[in-house]
Amino acid sequence: MTRFIPLMFDLNNKNIVIIGGGHVAERRIRLLLESGGKITVTSPKITQEIRNYWEQGKVNWLKKYFEPNDISNAFLVIIATNNPQVNELVLQYAPKNTLINDATNASNGNIHFPTIMNRGRLTISVATNGASPKLTKQIKQQLEATFPENYGEYVDFLYECRELLKNSPLPKEEHQKLLKQLLDDDFHSKTNQQQFLSWLKNLQNNEKGQGDLN
Ligand SMILES: C[C@@]1(CC(=O)O)c2cc3[nH]c(cc4nc(cc5[nH]c(cc(n2)[C@H]1CCC(=O)O)[C@@](C)(CC(=O)O)[C@@H]5CCC(=O)O)C(CC(=O)O)=C4CCC(=O)O)c(CCC(=O)O)c3CC(=O)O
Numbered sequence: 001m002t003r004f005i006p007l008m009f010d011l012n013n014k015n016i017v018i019i020g021g022g023h024v025a026e027r028r029i030r031l032l033l034e035s036g037g038k039i040t041v042t043s044p045k046i047t048q049e050i051r052n053y054w055e056q057g058k059v060n061w062l063k064k065y066f067e068p069n070d071i072s073n074a075f076l077v078i079i080a081t082n083n084p085q086v087n088e089l090v091l092q093y094a095p096k097n098t099l100i101n102d103a104t105n106a107s108n109g110n111i112h113f114p115t116i117m118n119r120g121r122l123t124i125s126v127a128t129n130g131a132s133p134k135l136t137k138q139i140k141q142q143l144e145a146t147f148p149e150n151y152g153e154y155v156d157f158l159y160e161c162r163e164l165l166k167n168s169p170l171p172k173e174e175h176q177k178l179l180k181q182l183l184d185d186d187f188h189s190k191t192n193q194q195q196f197l198s199w200l201k202n203l204q205n206n207e208k209g210q211g212d213l214n
């Protein structure tokens with residue numbers, strides 16, 4: 001079994017070509033629209049949702065059957081037609097070193113799409129290497145119940161603190177200690193967050209570090 005390795009990709013301005021315009025293509029587009037990639041759908045028919053994206057100029061649509069030329073400049077190719085022969089043909093013509101997701105037979109491609117849960121800057125992705133998309137979906141639902149919707153605000157707080165700490169005059173060991181302390185449940189409280197942030201900002205303004213937590 002090939003072991004697939006999770007990575008986070010910057011797809012901004014990259015050419016993404018999706019062959020097929022059905023429900024699977026639609027799900028991929030919904031996710032990829034957040035990436036800033038240049039999405040082109042090649043398909044004689046598209047769903048209403050994809051049509052809306054096209055009308056809003058969010059995706060390009062080539063209203064036709066697949067031809068090898070469609071993928072010659074692609075960074076990422078997604079194979080999502082309901083015709084196995086066409087899917088096979090896309091694989092055959094995909095340029096070397098292209099990322100390929102075959103939604104109809106995952107092991108043919110070189111990337112999978114995990115299911116993704118976001119809470120602001122926090123991303124948790126789940127995959128079972130093709131064993132059970134239904135289990136994947138169930139685990140995502142359990143995670144959604146564990147992390148409240150506003151959890152991203154706490155993660156943003158951690159980000160801001162870490163950026164401030166990077167530029168603070170505190171010694172390295174102190175950085176590490178504080179970064180760990182920030183994981184205490186106490187810091188889920190907005191009041192404590194604000195207090196800590198003003199202490200940190202104060203530290204920065206006062207190079208000698210005479211600020212005090214209390
Ligand atoms: C490899 C992978 C992805 C990839 O395409 O890269 C893949 C592959 C395949 N899925 C198939 C079938 C189904 N997939 C779903 C649903 C989802 N599938 C998703 C992910 C993945 N599916 C990746 C692996 C994830 C992992 O490793 O766990 C989810 C989690 C995320 C997403 O796609 O957005 C999304 C949940 C959406 C949500 O959260 O709402 C349902 C419907 C359902 O149950 O709801 C069915 C029908 C039931 C069944 O068959 O189980 C088939 C057979 C196709 C055929 O029969 O022809 C293949 C091909 C193969 O297995 O080779």
Ligand SMILES: NC(=O)C1=CN([C@@H]2O[C@H](COP(=O)(O)OP(=O)(O)OC[C@H]3O[C@@H](n4cnc5c(N)ncnc54)[C@H](O)[C@@H]3O)[C@@H](O)[C@H]2O)C=CC1
Pocket residue numbers: 019020021022023024025042043044045046047064065066080081082083086102103104105133
């Ligand atoms: N990875 C996943 O999570 C899942 C994968 N699948 C697989 O994905 C395939 C597609 O599923 P859906 O999107 O639900 O099917 P669908 O029937 O909704 O869409 C198929 C699309 O392919 C297009 N198409 C057909 N021939 C074409 C060609 N020659 N060139 C370009 N486009 C062409 C059709 O016009 C249509 O837009 C299924 O056959 C199934 O094998 C299905 C469910 C989940």
